[in-house]
Amino acid sequence: MMSNDKVLVQVRxxxxxYHTRLGPVSAVNDVSFDIYRGEILGLVGESxxxxxxxxxxxxxxxxxxxxxxxGAIIFDGEDVMKFDQKRLRDFRGRRISMIFQDxxxxxxxxxxxxxxxxxxxxxxxxxTVLENAQERVRTLIGRLGIQERRLxxxxxxxxxxxxxxVMIGLGLILNADLxxxxxxxxxxxxxVEAKLVDQLREIREEFGLxxxxxxxxxxxxxxxxxxxxxxxAGQIVELGDITNIFDNPLHPYTIGLLxxxxxxxxxxxxxxxxxxxxxxxxxxxxxxxxxxxxxxxAMPLCSRFCPNMEEVVPGRWVxxxxxxxxxxxxxxxxxxxx
Amino acid sequence: xxxxxxxxxxxxxxxITHLKKWFPVQQNFxxxxxxxxxxxxxxxxxxxxTIKRGEAFGLAGESGSGKTTIGRLAIGLEKPTAxxxxxxxxxxxxxxSEELRKLRRRMQVIFQDxxxxxxxxxxxxxxxxxxxxxxxxxxxxEHRDITxxxxxKVGLTPPHFFFTKYPHQISGGQRQRVVxxxxxxxxxxxxxxxxxxxxxxxxVRALLLDLMVQLKNELNLTYLFITHDLATAKYICDxxxxxYLGRLAEMGDLREVYGHALHPYTxxxxxxxxxxxxxxxxxxxxxxxxxxxxxxxxxxxxxxxxxxxAQEICSKDEPELRALRPGHWVACHYAEKFL
Numbered sequence: 001m002m003s004n005d006k007v008l009v010q011v012r013x014x015x016x017x018y019h020t021r022l023g024p025v026s027a028v029n030d031v032s033f034d035i036y037r038g039e040i041l042g043l044v045g046e047s048x049x050x051x052x053x054x055x056x057x058x059x060x061x062x063x064x065x066x067x068x069x070x071g072a073i074i075f076d077g078e079d080v081m082k083f084d085q086k087r088l089r090d091f092r093g094r095r096i097s098m099i100f101q102d103x104x105x106x107x108x109x110x111x112x113x114x115x116x117x118x119x120x121x122x123x124x125x126x127x128t129v130l131e132n133a134q135e136r137v138r139t140l141i142g143r144l145g146i147q148e149r150r151l152x153x154x155x156x157x158x159x160x161x162x163x164x165x166v167m168i169g170l171g172l173i174l175n176a177d178l179x180x181x182x183x184x185x186x187x188x189x190x191x192v193e194a195k196l197v198d199q200l201r202e203i204r205e206e207f208g209l210x211x212x213x214x215x216x217x218x219x220x221x222x223x224x225x226x227x228x229x230x231x232x233a234g235q236i237v238e239l240g241d242i243t244n245i246f247d248n249p250l251h252p253y254t255i256g257l258l259x260x261x262x263x264x265x266x267x268x269x270x271x272x273x274x275x276x277x278x279x280x281x282x283x284x285x286x287x288x289x290x291x292x293x294x295x296x297x298a299m300p301l302c303s304r305f306c307p308n309m310e311e312v313v314p315g316r317w318v319x320x321x322x323x324x325x326x327x328x329x330x331x332x333x334x335x336x337x338x
Numbered sequence: 339x340x341x342x343x344x345x346x347x348x349x350x351x352x353x354i355t356h357l358k359k360w361f362p363v364q365q366n367f368x369x370x371x372x373x374x375x376x377x378x379x380x381x382x383x384x385x386x387x388t389i390k391r392g393e394a395f396g397l398a399g400e401s402g403s404g405k406t407t408i409g410r411l412a413i414g415l416e417k418p419t420a421x422x423x424x425x426x427x428x429x430x431x432x433x434x435s436e437e438l439r440k441l442r443r444r445m446q447v448i449f450q451d452x453x454x455x456x457x458x459x460x461x462x463x464x465x466x467x468x469x470x471x472x473x474x475x476x477x478x479x480e481h482r483d484i485t486x487x488x489x490x491k492v493g494l495t496p497p498h499f500f501f502t503k504y505p506h507q508i509s510g511g512q513r514q515r516v517v518x519x520x521x522x523x524x525x526x527x528x529x530x531x532x533x534x535x536x537x538x539x540x541x542v543r544a545l546l547l548d549l550m551v552q553l554k555n556e557l558n559l560t561y562l563f564i565t566h567d568l569a570t571a572k573y574i575c576d577x578x579x580x581x582y583l584g585r586l587a588e589m590g591d592l593r594e595v596y597g598h599a600l601h602p603y604t605x606x607x608x609x610x611x612x613x614x615x616x617x618x619x620x621x622x623x624x625x626x627x628x629x630x631x632x633x634x635x636x637x638x639x640x641x642x643x644x645x646x647x648a649q650e651i652c653s654k655d656e657p658e659l660r661a662l663r664p665g666h667w668v669a670c671h672y673a674e675k676f677l
Contacts, residue, residue: 046539046540046541047510047539159628161628189400189401189566189628189629190400190566190568190607190610190611191400191606191607191610191624191625191628192628193610194609194610194612194620194624195624197612198623198624216539216540217612218540218614219569219611219612219613219614220612222612222613222614222615222616222619223612223613223616223619223620225616242616243616243617246614246615246616246617256541257540257541258614260540260541260543260544261540261614262543262544262567262569262570262572262573263569263572263613263614263615264568264569264572264596264608264611264613265613265618266572266593266596266597268613268614268615272543272544272547272548272573273544274544274545274548275541275542275544275545278509278510278511278512278539278541278542279539279541
């Protein structure tokens with residue numbers, strides 16, 4: 001386990017629904033997990049599994065037609081669901097910050113780089129003197145490897161990697177405790193992506209903040225994260241230490257997912273595992289366990305009852321009937337060794 | 339009999355020699371006069387390679403390396419600024435547009451985004467059969483049967499069910515199958531696959547890759563596979579060319595290039611690709627900077643400002659692509675270091 005296991009965020013039984021013409025879409029369904037201080041948690045899943053919705057929900061940035069229908073988000077001991085608009089505004093930015101896939105749409109095209117950063121300070125800390133704010137911006141930007149002369153540039157003058165570093169800077173300038181990186185490296189080329197990964201690691205070391213990396217790229221999570229949460233069809237199906245899960249995946253979806261990831265190593269995975277079917281439409285999610293129609297291990301019970309998220313060994317959570325008891329279960333429960 | 343045919347046929351289906359494509363920055367005449375000169379984006383700058391019949395040739399590189407432009411040039415969608423594209427012994431630039439159109443039956447394309455390449459108002463069957471209408475109008479009575487059988491082949495089963503569906507009614511993976519079926523319907527020799535599975539999810543990607551490999555073997559296809567994802571290329575390509583800023587940095591059999599990358603750029607690129615194994619995290623430091631502007635590419639070797647082994651000569655002389663090992667070409671003055 002991690003040495004620094006103080007909990008920063010507790011998410012409990014969180015559900016988010018999108019209300020559409022075709023009925024409610026259950027994008028996040030009864031999700032519970034913790035984010036520890038100073039850790040990098042990787043949240044992986046395929047498109048439409050609800051990972052971005054979950055990330056936004058942590059900041060309570062869920063807008064109609066979507067709605068957080070139930071659940072609790074406890075951030076550093078405080079219930080985020082109870083915050084009023086004023087509290088929320090302060091909370092976003094100062095405590096928690098988000099980086100998106102396309103930095104060009106997050107940065108203001110008619111504002112210079114330094115103006116973005118100074119504005120963030122002035123909004124959240126109105127008493128700050130301009131000179132002090134500028135000094136802080138200069139120190140931080142140097143730390144992120146952006147030359148000082150680029151401060152007067154507009155976003156379109158920067159490269160993609162640099163824009164993402166400005167976004168990271170916006171999170172760091174107010175000393176946020178948690179940065180949510182939602183597909184932040186997806187539109188970057190591999191070498192630039194690798195450099196951003198290095199930078200995120202360094203920032204975590206130096207500033208001690210927690211980073212939630214939301215991505216579809218499982219190899220990237222293997223590269224950067226301390227723990228991993230695997231999401232499927234609106235639910236977290238497996239959660240635990242990165243090496244444990246890669247060495248010994250438990251949930252059939254995780255097993256399939258990990259063996260279908262292409263690897264550049266010549267002797268790795270000569271054959272990719274071919275999972276049957278495609279992810280379900282969440283207007284009508286499958287009954288019981290949402291993975292059961294594609295699951296090679298499915299039992300009759302799986303289509304009728306939804307399993308719980310259960311801690312099979314300390315720090316290792318699985319959402320699967322294979323590892324928990326039920327009176328109507330036909331097979332014996334698999335015991336996992338610690 | 340079959341032997342005779344193979345002797346008559348060219349072993350190389352595609353031969354590309356000294357291919358260049360420069361796009362003018364000032365596109366219209368007035369802008370050119372006002373600027374007083376014309377700048378060019380050197381998207382492709384002297385690239386030569388061949389694709390053998392029945393082979394899957396990969397072109398990999400970062401964005402802006404010219405990989406898509408080469409693909410478009412290879413099937414005659416763009417006219418080269420200089421250099422030659424030979425398709426089965428025919429020089430594409432020598433063809434009239436009508437002749438080129440006829441030849442297109444033999445070269446088909448699969449693009450990245452199936453939703454953008456399918457007409458949303460055409461049912462899938464009609465989309466797939468469209469190529470038949472153009473190239474085989476005389477066989478109209480057979481079109482439906484040919485279409486249904488190709489749909490079955492790409493896994494759109496039952497084909498009757500999918501025939502009348504529209505693109506928005508099916509999943510992303512199925513849409514890409516429709517695009518593959520449409521490419522195959524004219525019985526082509528060459529398939530240009532430009533990032534064909536980049537949009538698909540991991541669990542669907544393996545199935546599509548498998549389908550493409552299987553179809554290639556079954557129908558004796560030749561692929562020009564364009565990708566930014568080196569890990570995916572491993573599962574489909576026989577040979578691969580690594581592009582940097584419009585030029586080939588390295589080229590060879592895939593297992594050769596991946597096993598013993600000789601160009602410092604290829605080495606950096608390979609190291610940058612994350613490996614799905616937390617025990618093997620990358621420790622190498624990445625090269626400084628980002629891919630430079632193709633309007634004013636660096637002198638000499640284009641990678642020299644970022645290269646860890648660059649010497650003075652690298653900024654002066656442009657290295658030629660040379661064979662250092664059997665079936666393995668590299669454009670670097672100091673590649674022997676890595677032998």
